[in-house]
Amino acid sequence: MPAPTSRTSHDTDATGDGPGAGAAAAPVGSAAEPAGSAGPVSRPGPIGSSGHFGLTGPGPTGRAVPNPARQASIRNANLALLYRLILDAPAPISRASLAAATGVTRATASTLADTLLEAGLITEVSPPPATGAGRPAAGLVPAAGGPAGLGLEINVDYLAACVVDLTGAVRSTVIRHGDQRDRAVSDVLADLAVLGADATAEAGLGIAGAAVAVPGLVENPHGRIRRAPNLAWQDFEIGAELRRVLPDTPFEPVIGNEADFAALAEAHAGPDTYVDSEARAVLGTQTADGAPGTASVEQPIPLTDFLYVSGEIGVGAGVILGRELFRGARGWAGEIGHITVEPDGALCRCGARGCLETVAGLEALHRDGPEAAAPGLGRAAAAAVNLLDLPAVVLGGVYARPEFAALVPGVRKALAEHVISARWAPVTVHVSRRGTAAAVTGAATAVVRRVHADPAAWMSAALTA
Numbered sequence: 414m415p416a417p418t419s420r421t422s423h424d425t426d427a428t429g430d431g432p433g434a435g436a437a438a439a440p441v442g443s444a445a446e447p448a449g450s451a452g453p454v455s456r457p458g459p460i461g462s463s464g465h466f467g468l469t470g471p472g473p474t475g476r477a478v479p480n481p482a483r484q485a486s487i488r489n490a491n492l493a494l495l496y497r498l499i500l501d502a503p504a505p506i507s508r509a510s511l512a513a514a515t516g517v518t519r520a521t522a523s524t525l526a527d528t529l530l531e532a533g534l535i536t537e538v539s540p541p542p543a544t545g546a547g548r549p550a551a552g553l554v555p556a557a558g559g560p561a562g563l564g565l566e567i568n569v570d571y572l573a574a575c576v577v578d579l580t581g582a583v584r585s586t587v588i589r590h591g592d593q594r595d596r597a598v599s600d601v602l603a604d605l606a607v608l609g610a611d612a613t614a615e616a617g618l619g620i621a622g623a624a625v626a627v628p629g630l631v632e633n634p635h636g637r638i639r640r641a642p643n644l645a646w647q648d649f650e651i652g653a654e655l656r657r658v659l660p661d662t663p664f665e666p667v668i669g670n671e672a673d674f675a676a677l678a679e680a681h682a683g684p685d686t687y688v689d690s691e692a693r694a695v696l697g698t699q700t701a702d703g704a705p706g707t708a709s710v711e712q713p714i715p716l717t718d719f720l721y722v723s724g725e726i727g728v729g730a731g732v733i734l735g736r737e738l739f740r741g742a743r744g745w746a747g748e749i750g751h752i753t754v755e756p757d758g759a760l761c762r763c764g765a766r767g768c769l770e771t772v773a774g775l776e777a778l779h780r781d782g783p784e785a786a787a788p789g790l791g792r793a794a795a796a797a798v799n800l801l802d803l804p805a806v807v808l809g810g811v812y813a814r815p816e817f818a819a820l821v822p823g824v825r826k827a828l829a830e831h832v833i834s835a836r837w838a839p840v841t842v843h844v845s846r847r848g849t850a851a852a853v854t855g856a857a858t859a860v861v862r863r864v865h866a867d868p869a870a871w872m873s874a875a876l877t878a
């Protein structure tokens with residue numbers, strides 16, 4: 414039996430251009446039921462009163478043939494719902510169980526499952542040995558060999574690529590260190606494409622699409638970067654160049670903010686990746702004196718609501734609410750690096766003074782040490798926590814490095830002092846499990862989640878690719 418590890422659990426597309434939240438979870442009305450006639454429906458799952466989702470033509474009552482477009486959308490929604498059940502199941506799930514969980518006939522559940530099998534999105538595993546009467550059924554699981562997500566990251570001092578498969582497992586990660594400032598954008602993208610090809614070859618999987626993490630404000634997911642101050646990029650359109658240098662994939666490449674992707678990776682990390690040996694040393698309990706605790710305090714994962722703060726040359730943040738990324742009205746939420754922590758402080762690259770970046774960015778950390786950076790970082794995090802009522806803060810990027818472990822008690826102390834509700838409900842501080850690879854892993858995860866959320870859209874894109 415395959416180990417059901419590191420399976421992701423979610424239902425929306427984080428890249429912002431896929432189907433909306435809940436697409437996979439909302440039951441869909443039957444094509445055979447006129448609008449407004451349905452009473453309360455007690456049955457969970459996809460609703461097709463005929464049990465055939467309108468695919469078999471006029472029903473026995475002689476009603477008009479349903480609209481084909483509506484039939485297709487009902488079928489697609491039911492495919493997504495069935496796929497969601499398979500993804501979320503803690504163990505291989507049988508066709509009969511899928512039928513029972515959704516309320517459709519076993520034949521219909523089987524047909525939908527076959528569609529997912531043929532598309533390579535799930536696979537069938539042998540049943541466990543029989544323990545009682547009856548023949549045990551084969552179980553369905555997400556296909557580890559199915560279409561994977563390619564994550565790519567451009568950061569100030571490194572480039573990275575990562576492949577995540579449909580089970581949520583990281584299959585390859587390639588990081589190349591080197592200063593990217595003052596390089597031509599086309600040169601950076603060409604190097605990124607080479608790294609992506611390396612990671613893809615290592616993983617040995619077909620790629621559904623790529624998502625690119627950048628340290629800046631992304632105007633739209635298809636390619637416009639409004640501003641990446643630490644790369645000195647301003648109003649840059651990279652979508653066309655990306656499509657030129659990357660191989661063709663069913664989904665077009667998208668771009669997003671690195672801290673947002675990193676936060677997403679944290680929200681959907683599997684249990685097997687929760688605490689690495691480095692993070693384990695600094696992950697702490699909430700003790701009265703603010704001292705770090707011991708390795709025995711690994712928190713249950715995944716966290717569902719938290720502020721993720723990513724330290725690099727710049728400082729970014731992602732806000733996760735209910736395991737979903739809070740993007741803000743234009744997708745620009747999370748610019749914690751430019752919260753003012755010292756009104757008369759040093760000039761920031763953004764043009765303002767005393768931004769968090771000037772006291773807790775990587776250069777300041779190297780110059781003044783983590784003890785000096787922690788109070789400002791904690792105050793900025795406290796402002797976000799007070800505003801949004803977040804129970805946890807995750808420190809990522811370079812903040813997860815053991816050399817900066819002294820940040821944790823200082824941040825914890827500042828949160829205790831500045832969060833109004835902290836005396837009743839202390840804010841927990843965690844160190845990222847993924848460190849520097851968080852953003853690129855999250856980018857790859859975002860592609861996989863897009864396949865998960867709408868398998869029919871992926872099939873259609875794969876047909877025309």
Ligand SMILES: [Zn+2]
Pocket residue numbers: 750751761762763764765768770
């Ligand atoms: Zn600034």
